[in-house]
Amino acid sequence: MSTGQGTGTAGRGIEIRHLRAFLAVADEGSVTRGAARLGVTQPVVSRTLAALERQLGVRLVDRSTHHLVLTPEGVAFRDKATAAVGAFEEAIDPGRLRHRPLRLGHAWSAFGPYTTPLLRTWQQRHPGTPLELLRIDDRTAGLTRGEVDAALLRGPVDTPGLVTEVLFTETRVAAVAADGPLAARASLSLADLTADAVVLNTVSGATTLALWPPHAAPAATLAVANTDDWLTAIAAGQGNGVSGASTAQMHPHAGVVYVPLDDAPPLPVLLARRDGPGHPELPRLAALAREIVAGQRPGPPSRGNGPGRPGIPSADGE
Known part of the structure; x- marks a missing residue:
């Protein structure tokens, strides 16, 4: 499943895996812990997150400090990503989102x-x-x-x-x-x-x-x-x-x-x-x-x- 955002071609290449990677990093406050939660390597999550940001044309995560934080755009996108992933998971497994x-x-x-x-x-x-x-x-x-x-x-x-x-x-x-x-x-x-x-x-x-x-x-x-x-x-x-x-x-x-x-x-x-x-x-x-x-x-x-x-x-x- 893909989800688009904006106009033109922006967002056409975004898939559920991109959103899940972003949400894991946002929830855990760390790329390393986000990767561990997803059961993949840190480089995979870093590449997935970077690809998502390229598709959206905005920076979602501020990596310039020791403590990873979301940018204002990242905070706003988090709610949208949560809703999108929730709708997908609700469709394939009703009630699953409520366990988060x-x-x-x-x-x-x-x-x-x-x-x-x-x-x-x-x-x-x-x-x-x-x-x-x-x-x-x-x-x-x-x-x-x-x-x-x-x-x-x-x-x-x-x-x-x-x-x-x-x-x-x-x-x-x-x-x-x-x-x-x-x-x-x-x-x-x-x-x-x-x-x-x-x-x-x-x-x-x-x-x-x-x-x-x-x-x-x-x-x-x-x-x-x-x-x-x-x-x-x-x-x-x-x-x-x-x-x-x-x-x-x-x-x-x-x-x-x-x-x-x-x-x-x-x-x-x-x-x-x-x-x-x-x-x-x-x-x-x-x-x-x-x-x-x-x-x-x-x-x-x-x-x-x-x-x-x-x-x-x-x-x-x-």
Whole structure:
């Protein structure tokens, strides 16, 4: 079977083997691992991928870095290739595509208090389609790079080409050093955090300086690249942080206490996907996520987390 793209002669020589080779490389993030998955040699996959790019007249894979990544054209083509291969496999073996893992990305805290119910219920209802939860330190959790089929994101997302749905909102909490003066407070305001630096995850976090009025901005900021570094900096007394309530449950830390914030707006938790053909089980994933949220509403957050302290149910790392 061949599939064409564009006009004129472009795409006339493309066959299913070209698409399968591209998808294997895209899924595995490596030509070597893609070849192993297909049971062929690396040179064969490299030649097949190069032939596909020549036929399309675009570069699909960026090979200039250590970590192989898809180009923007490659990300867009991945969905089309998945749909084409899926249609072919559905025709010769109905139901086969549904066995491909459904990759769900997140940058921190996944689905908060609903994470375990989502994974367990999915496994019970759809054992033929594994649901893979992947943490990827990126604002869209790898979605725009084609590394996942859908993503759980927090805060407003205005990335072009994505379709989002708000699943629930969670209250925000302050994250402060366990041995600092703010840790003993029953609650805090945003203004209470501005005397010290505010630690911001500028790669995947949802907290920015826009959370504070211009006239009441923090004295300083400290930029980090992931949740682990965010927690480490706060525990070391280098600054305070703001996050959603799920962080306390999903990311407990002996050196960090989570304290409710009185005046911070709630943080939306979104399910995002690319606008276009995608994994056939995405509608079922969205329906299950909505069902679990509707049936398992968590209670209000309790006191902060730290040595000897009860945790706050729910949130996300900034």
